[in-house]
Amino acid sequence: MSTILVTGATGNVGRHVTSQLAEAGLEVRALVRDPERARLPERVEVVRGDLTDPGTLEPALKDVESMFLLWPAFTADHAAQVVTAVAEHARRVVYLSANVPDEPPTHYHEIERLIRHSGLGWTFLRPGGFAANTLGWADQVRQGVVRWPYGQAVRALIHERDIAAVAVHVLTSAGHNGATYVLSGPEQLTQAEQARVIGEAVGREVRWEELPADVAREQLMAAWGDPGFVDGALKAWASLVTAPEPVTDTVERLLGRPALTLGEWARDHASDFS
Template identity: 60%
Template sequence: MSRILVTGATGNVGKHVLSSLAGAGFAPRALVRDPGTASLPEGVEVAVGDLSSPRTLEPALRDVERVYLMWPGIPVEPRVIEMLAEHAERVVYLSTDVADLADDEQATSFHQDNERLIRNSGLSWTFVRAIDFATNTLAWADQIRQGLVRLPYGHASRSLIHERDIADVAVEALTAAGHEGRRYVITGPESITQAGLVQIIGEVVGREARWEDLPPETAREQLIAAWGNAAFVEARLRAWESFVDSPERVTDTVEQLLGRPARTFRSWVEEHADAFR
């Protein structure tokens, strides 16, 4: 039986990757920094390690054949990719659709740099390029409780994806043949305006909730204060603005790979409704 290492094991996607692998009879090993605080499915082996410290990974990689790799928001560490190649045969890397939009050897971004390292490592690989997560709307929870979300570009249309769909695609790529060297762009099943997303949340949780457009210059200051990364804020604002006239794309990749449609945003809200109440 293949030993599969799951990084980001306690995260929104990783926890579902672990559960699905364990439930299907595979042997997942969870990479965690603090096992005392990690809540993991029964039967999952735990390995202590940190992607920011390659020397801690040797025990976690022992006897591993496949790796689900979710890179945290830290600088790229080439030695980690080298270690994966020394121990494992395959890696499924959770990337972003932005890498697909500029897919060439000269383009540079966080995920593109990681993809390039993986492609050049000798590993067999699959890149799961996910659109923005539906979980990102949890940042609106406090405003939803007040009945009003104030941000720019309410008419920007988004195709947010359920984290369990990302996990299901990752598990398929980890455990089935035919995914080597593939780049999968995965999205939700429909494109909905940001104002429409707020309306759906309100309908599900049973409270009035609406969107009010905030001037981008005002939002820029607030988001930089909240996120601490001016370049990322600028990129987000430009993307949202572009989605007003050109809705975020929708792919049928989830359905093609899994034989069922991607989960809707409404179904995601129904599962997470308590977070908005």
């Protein structure tokens, strides 16, 4: 039986991809930096390796037919070597990209370009906002008030379990070669509404308090340290006030069921907010 290699296997999406493939009885290999801390299903083969160090990948790629690729950095450094190595072994790759504007170009676009020209069969998944990003509000949700900028920014947040389910479907069925799938959750919610919905799901009243963008920038600089990344995030949130993130039907069309709501996601993560 051919092997499916999963990268990012201990992360929010990759852990679900790994477990769903294993539950389906498939041969799954997980590429991880620290096998002793991976805590993956028992039948998953765990192999040490690092995508940012292409020389470590050979053992993980042996007998691999398909690969779920989640790039671990915000640059495309070493990506060309990695894609070349994958193309020497595998036949197809499902790449977890992102639904971001083409200009300015990002590492997502560069990695997509490398894959397109690699000779591999490929499918690109481009999710919008991750529901899991709201875990950054967890401490504030516990206090009953979320202080953040751009409360009227609108997103269609997606459950990481839906992204994983689409990836598994694409990895295990035909007809997806050369496809680019834009993924979203089933509903548009402002950030203020997101905070309320999370509170309702975990049994806590949560209100929104608008934080001025300049104050938010100071806080984010202290937390993230990269002015380009901070300013890019603030600009993106501001744009979502006037240009809401769209809802797509891709999850339902591919999986035959509705995408999971933010409330369902919050109930799945209730312990993170307790």
